[in-house]
Amino acid sequence: MLSRLLPEGLAQKATFMDYGLHRVPGKMAASLQEILDGIEEPSVVMLGYGLCGNGLKGLRAGKHILVVPRVDDCIALLLGSRRAYFREFEAVPGTYYLSKGWLESGSHPLKEYEEYVPKYGADQAAWIMDQQYQHYKRLVLVAQSQADLDAYREQALQVARFCERWDMRYEELLGSDGYVQRLVAVASNLEAADSDFLVIPPGGEIHQEQFMR
């Protein structure tokens, strides 16, 4: 989504981080810090993350300006707004989201289970999965276009069939790229930053409470 929305000349400057960092938020800031510190020229850097389990906590701007969506979870970026995220969260707190990115390079319950079986044996793997997901109620495939929903449905349904063991129901949500568009707009004109964005000046640092409102 990001590479499509970025102005020409900027797309090739985007660095895509490993999805796996979401599973170890304790290591996320360090990985991002390394990338940031490696950018020589003082720049405006857009982060395609929310607070993400405190993954951004402690990230230092250094000589750059950071622009960050002010949301707990980057799922809000896929849904299109912070409001949409909270609406879905309140409707069904136990929702597991699948997206193009997660299906292609991230993880999901079925994939986790398949990784656990050779490591721990089928019974133990099933028990571990139950401990983690038994209270979840809903599996949602979110995409920004109907074409993407159609393209990833079969894969998502495979995960959905696995998640039936916890009575999770499957739904599809058509999100929007509105939030990411606004992020791109803010990065090129910092004046446009409203309360949905954090602008961290050079020398600044990201704190958890900046996201709390």
Place this chain on the structure above:
Amino acid sequence: MSRLYERISTAIIEGEPEKTAELVQKCLDQGLDPKEILDNAMIVGMGEVGVRFKAGDMFVPEVLMSADSMQAGLVVLRPHLVAGGVKLIGKIVMGTVKGDLHDIGKNLVNMMCEGAGFEMIDIGFNADPEDFIQAIKEHQPDVVGMSAMLTTTMRAMAHTVKAIEEAGLRDRVKIMVGGAPVDAAFAERIGADGYGSNAPAGSDLAKKFVGAA
């Protein structure tokens, strides 16, 4: 003697329930003090698990298996602790706050606190502020523990502390908070009495609250 304790601690870290139970039995057979086995072998093991998990060197499946091993050891040990005259040191109402259905961490804290001699009242996950208030009125605990796994649901901790205040019950209990996104600064900001960075730390804090540390 300390060699056996070390082996128990290792069996817990490596997630081997049968071995843990066996080694605990072996200690008991040798006439070692149950309380010492708990403090110097088992809690040491779980403490290390907490540290490694936080650092991203251990993942949820391993932690679950460690917890299972701790539990297996406690099953063997508990009758001896009780027979040895280890008294209940206090009562804790524990729950995962509203909107959050993650209970692995909460269950770990329950286990550690129970091991430390507390009577545990578990009000489950997705617990409303009103559920906490009811439980405080009904059970008159010394300590209230709240858990949250998401930054999104951390806010519910603040709401719950406030609701307890408004119900006029704040002075009757000590409140401790914990969970992946929580830190000491947050605990202070919302008016909790303390924060536990992992399950053993939570149990230590509760002990401190009742003057048993």
